Amino acid sequence: MQGYGEDEAKVLARLHRVEGQVHAIAQMVEDDKYCIDVLTQIAAANSGLKSVALLLLDDHLNHCVRQASAQGGEVADEKLAEASAAIGRLVRS
Secondary structure, X not given: OOOOHHHHHHHHHHHHHHHHHHHHHHHHHHOOOOHHHHHHHHHHHHHHHHHXXXXXXXXXXXXXXXXXXXXXXXXXXXXXXXXXXXXXXXXXX
């Protein structure tokens, strides 16, 4: 089971909301809507994705990393390195 197993419904609901936002953005472009309005909706979709990413990261730390930490050794080192890299990608995005 993945770390987000307990939050799967919440993750999927947020992703479906973002999916709807992206579809609406495409429709706005097709309808030639004002560029600032399109940019505002893009910012909202980005915020929604970041929200999902933070939820997944929190679940990863509290499940996968915690479990690996209890095992110790190379497994713990690997999970900590994965988490650090994921945080770095989120910060750069």
